Amino acid sequence: MSIQKIEIPENPSYQQLQELQYEVTKRMNVLLEIQINPVSKTSFPKFIFAGTNAKLNMPTLNGA
Amino acid sequence: MSIPQLKNPKKLSYNELREQVSELARRMNILTDMRAVSISPTGTPKFNFSDDSATLDVPSLEELTELTEDCEEEIEALKAIIEALEADIAQLCSERPPAGSWSANQLVYTTVTSGSCGGYSHYGQQFNTASLATNSTFLGSNYGNGYAIINTSSALTALYRIQRSTGDIFPPDPLQLQPDGSSSCMAIFGSIQIKKYNPVTMTFGSSQPGISAGATGIGVYGVFHRTNYNRVDPLNGTNPYQIAWITKETADDVFQYNFLADDPCEEDEEDEEVEEVI
Numbered sequence: 001m002s003i004q005k006i007e008i009p010e011n012p013s014y015q016q017l018q019e020l021q022y023e024v025t026k027r028m029n030v031l032l033e034i035q036i037n038p039v040s041k042t043s044f045p046k047f048i049f050a051g052t053n054a055k056l057n058m059p060t061l062n063g064a
Numbered sequence: 065m066s067i068p069q070l071k072n073p074k075k076l077s078y079n080e081l082r083e084q085v086s087e088l089a090r091r092m093n094i095l096t097d098m099r100a101v102s103i104s105p106t107g108t109p110k111f112n113f114s115d116d117s118a119t120l121d122v123p124s125l126e127e128l129t130e131l132t133e134d135c136e137e138e139i140e141a142l143k144a145i146i147e148a149l150e151a152d153i154a155q156l157c158s159e160r161p162p163a164g165s166w167s168a169n170q171l172v173y174t175t176v177t178s179g180s181c182g183g184y185s186h187y188g189q190q191f192n193t194a195s196l197a198t199n200s201t202f203l204g205s206n207y208g209n210g211y212a213i214i215n216t217s218s219a220l221t222a223l224y225r226i227q228r229s230t231g232d233i234f235p236p237d238p239l240q241l242q243p244d245g246s247s248s249c250m251a252i253f254g255s256i257q258i259k260k261y262n263p264v265t266m267t268f269g270s271s272q273p274g275i276s277a278g279a280t281g282i283g284v285y286g287v288f289h290r291t292n293y294n295r296v297d298p299l300n301g302t303n304p305y306q307i308a309w310i311t312k313e314t315a316d317d318v319f320q321y322n323f324l325a326d327d328p329c330e331e332d333e334e335d336e337e338v339e340e341v342i
Contacts, residue, residue, distance in 0.1 A: 005093040008086050017085055024088045027096060041125035045100035056100060059125045 003027070003051050030054050038062070067091070067115050094118050105131065258310070259286050279315040 006023050009016050031054055038060040039045075046057040070091075076084060098118035105128035110121040258275060259268035261284040268286050275281040287308040311320040 003096055005096070006089045008089050008093075012082055012086065017082055020085045020089050024085065024092050027092050031095065041129055044102055045120065045122035047098045047100045047120060049096040049098070054096075056120070058100075058122065059102075061125060061129075 003049050067113050102126075259288060260284070261286055261309075275310065275312055281312050282314065283312060285310045285312075 006020065006027075008020065012020060027049075030049070030052065033053065035053065035055040037055045037057045039057045041059045041061055043057065043059050045059060048055050048057070070084070070087060073080070094113070094116065095118055098120060100120045100122055102124040103121045105123050105125070107121060107123050109123060112119045112121070259271055261268055263284065271288075275283075275285060286306050287310055288306050312318065313320065
């Protein structure tokens with residue numbers, strides 16, 4: 001299941017700004033750890049971003 | 065169109081900081097919603113990040129697999145053609161005489177009798193009274209075609225083409241096979257001719273019944289294949305055409321037999337390399 005989008009207030013308070021910065025940084029870190037997941041050559045490629053991990057289903061000749 | 069890169073000043077006012085973080089969050093939302101898209105197998109993988117969406121183009125292996133399977137079918141069809149051609153070549157090669165040195169004393173033929181062709185058909189110029197017996201030994205395979213140098217009643221040595229009518233390999237033209245005792249067995253088929261070569265004039269003499277025994281027969285001879293059917297020299301279309309050389313160097317009845325150059329039945333290194341590539 002994909003992660004929810006970040007809500008962006010129009011005029012964020014300092015507190016909201018901190019939360020935004022925290023969430024963006026957290027997600028960036030997850031993105032940096034993206035994993036390529038080999039799938040069957042007949043499957044469609046798919047990008048999945050969950051809260052704690054991100055992966056890319058990539059069709060390969062030897063994929064499961 | 066790609067999204068422009070974010071400006072990244074070292075110092076930001078509070079408002080600028082709010083805008084920067086908001087834009088970062090907006091772009092992160094686009095990234096987390098990225099879609100992977102199948103594209104043509106010949107396409108180039110590409111990451112696209114626009115102002116409102118992100119996509120990753122991935123070449124389709126499924127289509128590529130289908131294309132590959134189509135190619136494999138074509139390859140199999142071509143292999144079948146090649147195998148058929150190889151079988152044709154193998155059969156043609158099986159019909160030719162073996163190369164090497166033949167000694168009259170080690171041969172082949174035991175008796176000179178008239179009558180039946182036994183289990184064989186033979187054809188050739190019947191210059192003397194020689195005929196074949198069923199227990200003749202082929203020079204080469206026990207099946208299919210062979211050649212023999214045969215001592216005839218007149219002490220000449222003749223080259224005959226003989227053909228076994230049973231076995232795994234049949235002559236290319238079934239009409240060449242005749243029933244036992246048929247007069248056709250003796251006369252009408254294609255033939256093998258021997259012509260003495262004159263190295264001075266570089267010409268062949270007329271067709272002769274065989275190669276004389278003893279010192280008289282010393283010389284170089286061309287072997288020609290003559291046929292009543294539509295078989296001609298693949299190079300120049302002539303009939304008969306030369307297929308080999310026989311050399312008799314001494315008075316001893318030893319015959320050196322050599323095929324012409326570029327023998328297609330001999331696999332050379334180049335052929336092997338081609339096979340490896342295939």
